[in-house]
Amino acid sequence: MTRTVLVTGAAGFIGAALSQRLLLRGDRVVGLDNLNDYYDPALKQARLREIEAVAPSNAWRFERMSLEDGDALMDLFAAETPSVVVNLAAQAGVRYSLENPAAYIQSNLVGFGHLLESCRHHGVGHLVYASSSSVYGGNRNLPFHERQAVNHPVSLYAASKKANELMAHTYSHLYGLPATGLRFFTVYGPWGRPDMAPMLFARAILAGEPIKVFNHGKMQRDFTYIDDIVEGVLRCCDKPATANPDFDSLHPDPATAAAPHRLFNIGNSQPTELMRFITVMEQALGREAVKDFQPMQPGDVVATAAETEALERWVGFRPSTSIETGVNNFARWYRTYTGS
Numbered sequence: 001m002t003r004t005v006l007v008t009g010a011a012g013f014i015g016a017a018l019s020q021r022l023l024l025r026g027d028r029v030v031g032l033d034n035l036n037d038y039y040d041p042a043l044k045q046a047r048l049r050e051i052e053a054v055a056p057s058n059a060w061r062f063e064r065m066s067l068e069d070g071d072a073l074m075d076l077f078a079a080e081t082p083s084v085v086v087n088l089a090a091q092a093g094v095r096y097s098l099e100n101p102a103a104y105i106q107s108n109l110v111g112f113g114h115l116l117e118s119c120r121h122h123g124v125g126h127l128v129y130a131s132s133s134s135v136y137g138g139n140r141n142l143p144f145h146e147r148q149a150v151n152h153p154v155s156l157y158a159a160s161k162k163a164n165e166l167m168a169h170t171y172s173h174l175y176g177l178p179a180t181g182l183r184f185f186t187v188y189g190p191w192g193r194p195d196m197a198p199m200l201f202a203r204a205i206l207a208g209e210p211i212k213v214f215n216h217g218k219m220q221r222d223f224t225y226i227d228d229i230v231e232g233v234l235r236c237c238d239k240p241a242t243a244n245p246d247f248d249s250l251h252p253d254p255a256t257a258a259a260p261h262r263l264f265n266i267g268n269s270q271p272t273e274l275m276r277f278i279t280v281m282e283q284a285l286g287r288e289a290v291k292d293f294q295p296m297q298p299g300d301v302v303a304t305a306a307e308t309e310a311l312e313r314w315v316g317f318r319p320s321t322s323i324e325t326g327v328n329n330f331a332r333w334y335r336t337y338t339g340s
Contacts, residue, residue, distance in 0.1 A: 067111025185267030267306020
């Protein structure tokens, strides 16, 4: 085993898939998750069993813990001394941030602050943390690229992710902590979150119930398959952020810094019309959806599309899984998992 990697949100969609890949390639993994009930904890427990099934002896440790518990987090860092930390723990969901903003402040701001302090005091060699395409907010200049300003968030979730980027940059600047922020674009695939469109659509289609189609279907998303996300995260883990030697403080690049902090999009760069995504889902499940067309929801955006040239230059990778392949893989898993 080459090193210890701490993965927060290890029972989550991306965290569980990443933990398995890390273990399979020989890393020791310490997983942290509070197993909250934002969605069914049984799915999180099932993901943990998938991790345990591939973990070599003594290569996997799981701790049920919240980032908000700063003292417990500091103790865990002292005991495990991780060389790399991947922060995927967060209160997720755009629409839920309108209902329960306090959860986002505690987890995404207070909790992230505790994580930065733990990294600072225990000599972590590289922090990789999840940001989100939602930081682009009201920007309509597609495709989104990291050099664009992200000053107009349209949800508290998006604002908390931009705050994470600013907080991480500050720790990179003050304490030399190498930190890489990854802006994920609409992740989907097997073991996904039940509050996101693929799971919501699959359940309703198979049950013969209506699916909610927001903005009357006039939306685009840069759907990105889970395996592509994990590959991008792994490669970034292996290449710690460095300062940009050409950084110009008179014309600052938002994606790099004079400190060891970098930002990258991870998206498929193939924005898909929502109605096209539904059609592919119908074909994969062998049933037609009953569509309930609804207006745009507060906090949502019309379209996302990722420019990923910076990621490709940095780690030699860009996502490429087609919607057809990804949705068919998801549909097969969903039928097996639910017995439908």
